[in-house]
Amino acid sequence: MTRKPVLGAIAVVLQGEHVLLARRRNPPDAGLWGFPGGHVEWGETALQAAVRELQEETGIIAEPQGYLTNVDVLRSGPDGQVDVHYLLTAVLCSYVEGQAQAADDVAEVRWATFGEVEGAALPMSARVADILALARRVSAPIS
Template identity: 35%
Template sequence: MTTSPVRPVLATSTAVFREGRVLLARRGKAPMKGVWTLPGGRVEPGEPLAAAAARELMEEVGVEVDLLGVSGALDIIYRDAEGVLGAHYVVVVHAALWRAGEPSVGPEAAEVGWFEPGALPEPVTDGLGDMVALAAARALQGPA
């Protein structure tokens, strides 16, 4: 029996800023259960990237934002102990300003919190600090 090759999956996440702090969610499901990250998820077929970012935020943590634009991109690649590729996600990170709603927990976000960009909790997903820094720089510029 042959298995299908692993293909990159397009996903989006959003660095939401409110009073200088960034919103993070601690993952409630595998992969990376218990790790802090930006809220986000997969882009659905036919769904514009910005719409996916806004939808995922509402589904995961219940907040509305003003999207400022893309601030970076990140590859998340999972390999097993033998080095066999298990998954590959290409995550496009948006910067945004909080508009409404208090973040809440759910199946995907076991815990949520607002953090200083330079003092993120541990553990975090690979590359999170760099993505938050890029998004913070974009957020300081404000709406285009």
């Protein structure tokens, strides 16, 4: 059987000097902090999936602003063969409303400071700090 990567979308929501992070309950990143998100459903764009997953996992309602980047997540088993392959599309979202609370497959949710992410104060999934840096550059006002 041919194996194919799984498409996922992650929501990057900035508010002031904070970013919304979720601590995963399930593998492959159980216990790690990262952006809320999940699988893209058939007939759904990654933009739509990001805001849907965001609301399902955190209760936060946001509007998608655009694509930031794509991230390949590859994990190998004991035999050295890739057994997990996700292609995650990072979507910049603007906060609309809601109180952050963990739901679905998220153990915790919080508004982390940029400094916490940049300083790796939390155990995080790969590329979280890189994606945050990109989101900050993209959303910075032009002077």
